[in-house]
Amino acid sequence: MTVPELHEITLRVNGVAYRTRVPARRLLSDCLRHDLGLTGTHVGCEHGVCGCCTVLVDGQPARSCLMFAVMAEGCEVTTVEGLAAPDGTLSAVQRAFAECHGLQCGFCTPGFLTVLTAFLTENPKPTEEEVVEAISGNLCRCTGYQNIVAAALRAAEILREERAEEIVAAGDGDGAEPERAREEAAE
Amino acid sequence: MKPPPFTYHAPTTVGEALGVLAELGPEGKVLAGGQSLIPLLNMRLAVPPHLVDINRIPELAYVRVDAGGVRVGALARHAELERHAGAYQAVPLLRQALQLVAHPVIRNRGTTVGSIVHADPAAEMPAVLALLGGTVELARKDRRRTVGAADFFLGPLESCLEPGELALAVHFPHLPGRTGTAFVELARRHGDYALAGLAAAVTLDEDLRVAHARAAYVGVAPVPLVVDLTDAVRGVSAAGERSWTLAGRLAQSEVQPEADIHATAEYRRHLVGVLTARALHQAAQRALPEPGPDRTETTP
Numbered sequence: 252m253t254v255p256e257l258h259e260i261t262l263r264v265n266g267v268a269y270r271t272r273v274p275a276r277r278l279l280s281d282c283l284r285h286d287l288g289l290t291g292t293h294v295g296c297e298h299g300v301c302g303c304c305t306v307l308v309d310g311q312p313a314r315s316c317l318m319f320a321v322m323a324e325g326c327e328v329t330t331v332e333g334l335a336a337p338d339g340t341l342s343a344v345q346r347a348f349a350e351c352h353g354l355q356c357g358f359c360t361p362g363f364l365t366v367l368t369a370f371l372t373e374n375p376k377p378t379e380e381e382v383v384e385a386i387s388g389n390l391c392r393c394t395g396y397q398n399i400v401a402a403a404l405r406a407a408e409i410l411r412e413e414r415a416e417e418i419v420a421a422g423d424g425d426g427a428e429p430e431r432a433r434e435e436a437a438e
Numbered sequence: 439m440k441p442p443p444f445t446y447h448a449p450t451t452v453g454e455a456l457g458v459l460a461e462l463g464p465e466g467k468v469l470a471g472g473q474s475l476i477p478l479l480n481m482r483l484a485v486p487p488h489l490v491d492i493n494r495i496p497e498l499a500y501v502r503v504d505a506g507g508v509r510v511g512a513l514a515r516h517a518e519l520e521r522h523a524g525a526y527q528a529v530p531l532l533r534q535a536l537q538l539v540a541h542p543v544i545r546n547r548g549t550t551v552g553s554i555v556h557a558d559p560a561a562e563m564p565a566v567l568a569l570l571g572g573t574v575e576l577a578r579k580d581r582r583r584t585v586g587a588a589d590f591f592l593g594p595l596e597s598c599l600e601p602g603e604l605a606l607a608v609h610f611p612h613l614p615g616r617t618g619t620a621f622v623e624l625a626r627r628h629g630d631y632a633l634a635g636l637a638a639a640v641t642l643d644e645d646l647r648v649a650h651a652r653a654a655y656v657g658v659a660p661v662p663l664v665v666d667l668t669d670a671v672r673g674v675s676a677a678g679e680r681s682w683t684l685a686g687r688l689a690q691s692e693v694q695p696e697a698d699i700h701a702t703a704e705y706r707r708h709l710v711g712v713l714t715a716r717a718l719h720q721a722a723q724r725a726l727p728e729p730g731p732d733r734t735e736t737t738p
Contacts, residue, residue, distance in 0.1 A: 255443050275446035275489070278480075297439055298477035305543055311517075312543045317476045321446055322469075322493055366543060387628045388541025 260324045264289065265333030273320045280304040282320035283330060291331040291361050295390070302389030305362040306330045312369045331361035334368060343409040344368050344402075353402030355393035362389045367403050371410055379404065441479035448491045452577070455492055455604055460579040462488045464601040469493075470512060473540065473548035474556045498606065503528045507572075507611040512604070516545035516553070516563075528612045530724070531570065531619035531637060535562040538621055541629040554590075555605045557597040560631045560657040562621065564591060567608060568662035569619075569637045569654035575606045591661040617641040618724030622717040623656065624709055626700060632657050633701045634709040636689075638717035640676070642725045648674045651685065651718055658695040658706055665692045667718065676722040685718050686711035 255274040262269055264287060271286045278297070283289045283306070295301035297316045304315040307329035334342045344367050347353065354360045363386060370377070370385040377385070382403045383396075391399060447466075449455040459466050467486035469475060470493065478484040492498060492512060499513035503524040510519055519525055520536040539545055539553070539562050553563045554574065567574075568587045576583050576599060590597050599605060613619065623635020634657045641650040651667045670685040695706035 256445065258446065274443065276441045276443050276479075278440070278476075281440075297480050299473060299544060302541075302543065308547075311546045313547050314473075314543060316480070317473055317544075317547065319441075319446070319472075319476075319491075321448070322472070322491060370542075384628065385542060388543045 258321045260321055262320075262323045262326055262328055264328045265330060271320075275319060275321055277320045278316050279306070279318040279320045279323050279328075280315035282323075283315060283328070286320070289330050289332055293358055293361050295358070300390070301359070302362040302366065303359050305365045305389065307365055307369055310369065312366045329365065329368075331364050334364055342368065343413065344371065344406040347402040347406035347409055348399075351398050351402040351405050353395065353399045355391070355395045355398075359389060359391045363391070363399055367406060371403070371407050375407060375410060375414075377403070377407060439480050439482065441476065442482060442485045444479075444486060445488045446491065447488060448494050450494045452495060452497060452604070452606070455490060455495060456577060456579045456602075458490050459602045459604055462490070462602070466490050466602070468555075468604060470552040471515065471548040473544050474552065474558070492604070501525055507570075507609060508532065509607055509609050510550050511607050512549065512551040514550060516540075516548050516550055517542070519550050520545060529570070529610050531566055531613075531621065531639070532610060534619060535566045535621040535637060538562050538623055538625075538629075538632070538635070544629075551605050551608050554608055555597055555599055557591050557593075557595055557661070559591075559594050559660055559662060562623075562632075562635070562637070562656060565635075565637045565654040565656045565662040566621070567610065568664050569639060569652065570610050570613065572608055572610045574608050576600075576603045577606050578603045587662075588664075593660050613639055614641060616643075616646075616725050616727075618721040618726070620717045620720035620724065622713050622720065624713065634658050634695065634706045634713060636710075636713055636717050638714070638721045640671075640718055640721040640725050642676050642722065646676050646726060648672055648676065648722065651721075653689065653714060653717065655689070655693055655710065658693040658710055660694075663693060665689055667714070671718060674722075676726055682715035682718045683711070686714040689714040 257272040259272050269287055280294050283292045293303040295303035299314050299317045305312050306315045309327050382400050447458050466488045469489045469491045498511040500511040501514050501519050501522045502509045508525045508529050516536050516539050520533055526533045550563055572587050573584050574590050619639045621637045623632035625632045636653045636655045638653040643649040648671045651671050653665055655663045667685040670688040674681040690707050690711045693710050695703045697703045
């Protein structure tokens with residue numbers, strides 16, 4: 252058997268630059284877990300159906316089992332490990348999952364958290380139907396969808412509250428802005 | 439499962455890619471979004487010795503709206519085309535169909551050209567190209583050619599793309615005035631492959647009655663099957679609820695569905711009838727002229 256050719260790649264994961272050597276066939280999911288030791292990204296079906304391995308590639312959710320590590324050369328990758336603040340404070344989406352019992356066995360959770368993090372940035376005020384559509388590519392085998400949907404809606408609420416507080420804290424403008432922000436958050 | 443070993447090439451220009459593909463011939467396979475190819479590799483259903491990754495060729499990542507319709511480069515992702523306001527305005531069927539292509543996460547990476555070249559008879563975008571009579575631009579080192587949808591799809595997962603060729607772009611022509619479109623399908627889970635489905639286009643005459651109707655079917659034939667349904671619905675009033683079932687019956691006689699674990703052939707044929715009526719009705723509604731400003735701005 253011939254030894255496969257190795258490719259040297261550089262990628263930033265959760266703000267940290269990594270350089271590693273991988274065979275071309277190394278999936279990004281395996282590179283994250285085995286080469287970089289970031290085992291928060293879970294591997295389920297390995298053909299793009301379950302969504303457990305979803306990470307953010309340059310801010311966009313992508314299946315890490317449907318990308319080769321060599322394709323991520325130079326990319327900015329965010330895994331579930333990168334969602335919390337550097338001091339360990341959980342993100343709004345993570346807190347909402349804890350609050351609403353959105354995780355059961357936890358296997359599918361990293362995929363749901365990354366997908367919803369990107370989704371709520373794009374759509375800060377989703378309807379329940381839009382949430383269902385956003386997570387339609389992720390499978391939860393505990394059938395915990397009800398609480399996951401509730402968590403997503405709660406996360407959107409927390410994010411709006413935080414944003415309103417930020418505007419109040421900034422305190423400038425015509426004075427009406429914090430009021431509007433609070434009203435919007437409450438809706 | 440894990441993909442088999444292969445030699446990886448990452449050209450940075452179209453010229454370089456065509457050079458590599460010419461050298462590799464039948465040994466080379468183009469990798470774009472990878473959302474169909476990598477599952478095939480992971481399941482070892484495909485074992486290409488060489489992969490030519492075109493993701494580093496930025497000149498192929500474009501969506502352009504021109505006088506004739508919408509041109510989509512080989513690296514334009516489904517999500518980009520779906521969100522493109524100009525493309526939606528020129529060819530609304532693109533967004534109507536893309537919303538049904540897999541899941542949002544898959545659409546972030548999957549490419550429209552890749553989906554068409556993959557030629558899956560159950561996929562939405564080949565049917566869109568077939569219905570609109572679009573074209574695919576193919577290039578090899580010494581020659582370029584443009585192939586119409588009718589000649590492009592040869593069979594399940596088989597297009598007329600030859601070894602050494604690269605699909606550079608596809609062109610979706612826009613439809614004549616007073617034409618509405620719809621994409622309707624039935625899948626077990628939103629985003630999964632449809633048990634059956636169709637893209638439909640209905641053109642109305644001056645009296646807002648059907649002048650022309652046709653549909654392209656997914657999941658019920660070896661290639662995207664285009665059927666002219668005009669005879670069954672000519673003269674039908676677009677505003678009416680009834681009269682579309684006859685077109686469904688005509689379509690049922692044209693399709694050749696197969697049975698699999700998810701549905702019997704008979705059930706798929708039944709779906710073709712129901713979905714055809716639904717899609718034609720929806721398309722006809724959309725072909726009606728927009729209500730003028732005097733009709734929308736009524737005082738409460």
